[in-house]
Amino acid sequence: MTMAASPNMRASDGDRDRVASVLREHYAQGRLTGEEFDERLDQLYTSKTYGELATLTSDLPDVDLQGLSNALARPSERGGRPDRGRASDGALRHIWAVWAVTSAINWVVWLIVGVADGLDFTYPWPLWVMGPWGAMLLLATLAASLGKKRNP
Numbered sequence: 001m002t003m004a005a006s007p008n009m010r011a012s013d014g015d016r017d018r019v020a021s022v023l024r025e026h027y028a029q030g031r032l033t034g035e036e037f038d039e040r041l042d043q044l045y046t047s048k049t050y051g052e053l054a055t056l057t058s059d060l061p062d063v064d065l066q067g068l069s070n071a072l073a074r075p076s077e078r079g080g081r082p083d084r085g086r087a088s089d090g091a092l093r094h095i096w097a098v099w100a101v102t103s104a105i106n107w108v109v110w111l112i113v114g115v116a117d118g119l120d121f122t123y124p125w126p127l128w129v130m131g132p133w134g135a136m137l138l139l140a141t142l143a144a145s146l147g148k149k150r151n152p
Contacts, residue, residue, distance in 0.1 A: 007051025034094035103130040
């Protein structure tokens with residue numbers, strides 16, 4: 001992304017929003033991982049100058065912000081809604097991975113406590129962590145899947 005102003009000039013909220021759009025587009029295209037995308041968004045909203053904003057996209061190819069904003073503003077001309085499926089799929093996979101790692105950690109803690117307590121594995125409390133969270137994720141995944149089928 002190229003900035004027309006001096007790198008030391010203060011950026012506006014609108015400038016940060018445009019850079020966030022560029023980062024979302026690169027994430028959707030697979031140029032950024034979920035972790036890189038999250039890190040750059042964190043840095044984005046603490047950036048104060050155009051120079052700080054430019055460093056967030058300096059290793060990425062330029063994106064036509066005017067074309068991007070026009071495509072998002074007029075989805076009917078493109079034959080439907082904007083294609084957010086790939087980004088939402090990546091986000092869901094990321095959230096499921098976090099759920100799986102958290103669940104595994106809880107089971108390991110449960111196992112260690114059970115072994116330390118003389119092999120007493122009476123109450124599987126990790127189910128209270130993974131059950132409701134997993135159910136909500138399952139509903140979100142099903143809703144996203146149904147949304148794609150209705151609006152291809």
